[in-house]
Amino acid sequence: MDPAAIASAVVAHYATVRRDLPWRRTRDPYAIWVSEIMLQQTRVQTVIPYWERWMQKFPTVTALARAPLDDVLAAWAGLGYYSRARNLHTGAQTVATRWSGVLPSGASELRAVPGIGPYTAGAIASIAFGERAPLVDGNVARVLARIYGITDEIKSTPGQRALWLRAGELMTALPAGDRPGDLNQGLMELGASLCAKASPRCLVCPLAAHCVAARTGTQADLPVVARRKKESELPILSRAALWLFTRGKLVLVRRRPEGLFGGLWELPQGESVLEIARAFGVTRFDQKPIAHHDQTLTHRRLRISVFCGEMPARLVEAPDPSYDAIIRVSLLEARKLGVAAATIAILTKYEDTPWSSTPKHSVSSPKVTRRSSKVSRTSASTSKTKTSRTPRGARRRASTS
Numbered sequence: 001m002d003p004a005a006i007a008s009a010v011v012a013h014y015a016t017v018r019r020d021l022p023w024r025r026t027r028d029p030y031a032i033w034v035s036e037i038m039l040q041q042t043r044v045q046t047v048i049p050y051w052e053r054w055m056q057k058f059p060t061v062t063a064l065a066r067a068p069l070d071d072v073l074a075a076w077a078g079l080g081y082y083s084r085a086r087n088l089h090t091g092a093q094t095v096a097t098r099w100s101g102v103l104p105s106g107a108s109e110l111r112a113v114p115g116i117g118p119y120t121a122g123a124i125a126s127i128a129f130g131e132r133a134p135l136v137d138g139n140v141a142r143v144l145a146r147i148y149g150i151t152d153e154i155k156s157t158p159g160q161r162a163l164w165l166r167a168g169e170l171m172t173a174l175p176a177g178d179r180p181g182d183l184n185q186g187l188m189e190l191g192a193s194l195c196a197k198a199s200p201r202c203l204v205c206p207l208a209a210h211c212v213a214a215r216t217g218t219q220a221d222l223p224v225v226a227r228r229k230k231e232s233e234l235p236i237l238s239r240a241a242l243w244l245f246t247r248g249k250l251v252l253v254r255r256r257p258e259g260l261f262g263g264l265w266e267l268p269q270g271e272s273v274l275e276i277a278r279a280f281g282v283t284r285f286d287q288k289p290i291a292h293h294d295q296t297l298t299h300r301r302l303r304i305s306v307f308c309g310e311m312p313a314r315l316v317e318a319p320d321p322s323y324d325a326i327i328r329v330s331l332l333e334a335r336k337l338g339v340a341a342a343t344i345a346i347l348t349k350y351e352d353t354p355w356s357s358t359p360k361h362s363v364s365s366p367k368v369t370r371r372s373s374k375v376s377r378t379s380a381s382t383s384k385t386k387t388s389r390t391p392r393g394a395r396r397r398a399s400t401s
């Protein structure tokens, strides 16, 4: 294995396939930081317009730091995984106060910024500052595991150690004159194209002569990845959501910034429709759901049942410790806010096939209570969603009152 030859081959290959992307036309570390965070979990073509709008709206670290979280989440709306936007915002505020709005230039200093981990620090330091800082993401891990025949599970401690060691070796061996950022981006590009998970194209790969997996025919066995639980094996978390929609205005509540889905707007949620109706001072509501939303998270499946309620004359403000704000907005206005993916899916379902927003059931003498919501203590990330409407025949008037 000749790390210098491998590094050179990667850089030379990158020069032939490098795409002209807007964040590649700048060395502004903030712009590169934003692009790297957006590109996590999201395709390049989707990111481009978001990145361009973001850089117009928040052109500097200081501009982002000063913006209200609501504006930041609204600019992120549609990209999903909102914790990325919240972390960017928190990181910008730290840079604004601790480094006067100027991102530090070394990978190790960058890691002191909240939300910047080893991968992002390596990307910013190598691309913006030309530092010989390695990085490992999923694509780079696949390429390195195959080239070097790394058989440790890639997310395990020994696997991570081996991958970062090899990435560091390549960076150290990079010939003078070659750009560290090109090596990192070249490895990522290889992993995203030629060295794909299934059917790697070894015959045209510039690293074939150096690659253990290609030589031994073990491409399908590498990298070693821990088996993920099947969807059917995940536990189900059931939640109730209240649909309060009158004269074109819908009630949404905002999660406190510190928890899961922090800062995002959603339909009022609770463990049961009765609990949530009482908490919000709603006296008339259906006991049969009008729609369901199913979402597969990393460690569980979420089922939200949506119940129709009647808008009370006076809504309870701050009814639940999970929330810090409540508003009535049109569906159009709601889409301009940072709204949780589940609520967006429910809005879309309603717009496709509107249901009656008049409840058929009333509860007498409700007591307004202040109860906490378990969902604020869960941790998960979205992968698959499905929203369905309850068939008309399945809805009936509830009899208890």
Ligand code: SF4
Pocket (backbone or CB within 6 Å): 143, 146, 147, 194, 195, 196, 200, 201, 202, 203, 205, 206, 207, 208, 209, 211, 212, 213, 214, 219
């Ligand atoms: S030779 Fe094949 S397995 Fe090895 S890095 Fe290239 S594409 Fe991947």
